[in-house]
Amino acid sequence: MLRRVFLGAAAAAVLSLSLGTAVAAEKEYPFPVKGKVTVVDFGAPWCASCPEMEELMKQMQKEYGDRAAFVTINIDKWQGIENEFLIEEMPSQIFYDRTGEPIWQHRGPVDAETMRERVNILLEG
Numbered sequence: 001m002l003r004r005v006f007l008g009a010a011a012a013a014v015l016s017l018s019l020g021t022a023v024a025a026e027k028e029y030p031f032p033v034k035g036k037v038t039v040v041d042f043g044a045p046w047c048a049s050c051p052e053m054e055e056l057m058k059q060m061q062k063e064y065g066d067r068a069a070f071v072t073i074n075i076d077k078w079q080g081i082e083n084e085f086l087i088e089e090m091p092s093q094i095f096y097d098r099t100g101e102p103i104w105q106h107r108g109p110v111d112a113e114t115m116r117e118r119v120n121i122l123l124e125g
Helices: 009-026 050-067 112-124
Strands: 003-006 037-043 068-074 092-096 102-107
Touching: 037 050, 037 112, 050 068, 050 112, 068 112, 092 112, 102 112
Parallel strands: 037 068
Antiparallel strands: 003 102, 037 092, 092 102
């Protein structure tokens, strides 16, 4: 069973402060994409299920086009990013709303149906 974590308003605020605003001041990351629902997938070449997630991210980008952004981050190329964003398992995803607030964090591979469900909720919101 996939482990899903829903972040409440307080947790999202803490996550935003500790992960988003403060970190962004130090480094420029290609996420969240301004004004768009953004899904960020954290992985690495040595991760067994990461190539499948990378393909799913490409598929979702084609499906959603300009309505949402799907960003894949190779943690080997972004040294230390896993510590800054509290990535404990790979692959892991963070779902951001249009304002750049982190709403959900998912650990492990996510299936297409679940990803669509989460993205559609954020697009409607």
